[in-house]
Amino acid sequence: MAAALTVLVTGGAGYVGSFTVRALQQAGHEVVVFDNLRQGHRSAVCVPLVVGELIDREAVATCFRRWRFDAVIHLAAYTSVRESVTDPNKYVVHNVGGTIVLLEACLRHDVPYLVFSSSSEVYGEARYLPLDEAHPTEPTNPYGATKLQVEHYLRWYDAAYGLRSISLRYFNAAGAALDGSMGEDHRPEEHLIPNAIRGALGLQAFRLTSPVVATPDGTTIRDYVHVLDLAEAHVLALEALRQGHPTDVINLGSGVGYSTRQIIELVQELTGVRFPVERGEARPGEPPIKYASYAKAERVLGWRPRYGIEEIIASAVRWHTRFPHGYPD
Template structure:
């Protein structure tokens, strides 16, 4: 039984990853400072309250377990906040990650799965975005992710630390079993915001711009079901543990969905009215952001199981209702 450290395993993606690893027969240790995650979202394995900014704590953790690999999800993710407060993002997403990588090198743990972002590409020069697309991030969040990808390449060259970086835009949906889902404070992602409007948790949803060069005039974005995303991470981990070279893959749903599509499908799934406010465009919002995942499908054998938008929203709605009923 291989032992995997999941950093940020109490967060949205991390908690779903922990569940999948446990279901797949791995021993799992979660490290999380609970700044954006929830202890009850970690459904099994060992939980360690701590922070990768604490190098001494990391040394004790790595001394206490024989880790076969590390999966790193512990990043701040709000683009707007990264522009307003870049120091927070460089300190956590870059400097603290260096502590983690140094602990891995010191304890000879040579397999790292890194949750990167398609934000490393910046303004799209072509859509969908493949792995070769120029990397020109336009905000500190995207820059922090690209910096770590480059640092990982250097750590491979110098220390033999192998990594696979996975780049994607929007994780969406919820655990089909209804045990886990998306809980951000504040919530900034479209699908949960739309569903909060459907459940009465918020009064309305604002659409920023309806005059883009897309079929219905609203922005098209990439939404990948959280379980499909975790499946890609699991396949990448298995590849790395089997001796793969360091590499990176883009993960996408292939076509993308517009803001209007998301709202329309949410109305059908929830059978609830959703109040929509039409707002002006936001600065820096490209018309389309879709990642090309052909390479991940070919090399990793990744095949998304929940590509249908209605399924993604139905699973998220199940969790939204569960959380509302808890109140």
């Protein structure tokens, strides 16, 4: 077994981050979380937690002085496509500017590896399907643009300084711990599956925010990947870097697309509740259809998704049933 590492996880109190922390622990690594708790939850963290903003150089420097990190997994970011369209400056300042501060600290403290949480939003409108890593990158919203800009910086930082990285281009993270003990808790929540489940449980009215698009049922088609599978991929990416893999970008998806209407119907079927569907304000900046090729992830990381869409939704139902109001903080 490879030696344990001390790993900094930025955004480790958030949805994917909290699951990644546990996957790292299960692999035997020591973990520290840096998070501003604006989207994350203190009660989701089971390791040392530093509360701060990545754009705060002194807060980041203090964290790096306190621990000697062998690697960084960088998930901290603002992630709302809708908000990025109305407030792009926030996304540039925090998603790009915060990353630069983090990279400066990595260089100063000789951290050799970084795994970056990127996004399928870097692709924009699909020219062909499934989307592979060679597909042109033409983001249609500022959130995706910030993720792509960081990917560019990471390549340059490797060429100039030898900081190697793997950028993981997630498709739609979904699901919860299989026992319902951890899950998705954004405030406000913009994602389809949790909002549909909350509609089924009578916690809120469900509003359809998919724009009308040219797909068979007129709603957007997306690729959903279980958060447990995503967490595992971060551990595998870190190990690939340790084994000498060069700076790279890798898709994480299931290879299958489901329309918004199909997801609503699956939630209704699995919960047994035919909740009403109201039309809400359409989300801007949304490509009509996206689903991934994960062939490269399988080839480079030995990764493939373990959980299908019904398991994703069923686990999320357990979480929202056990914790209808999310984490207690």
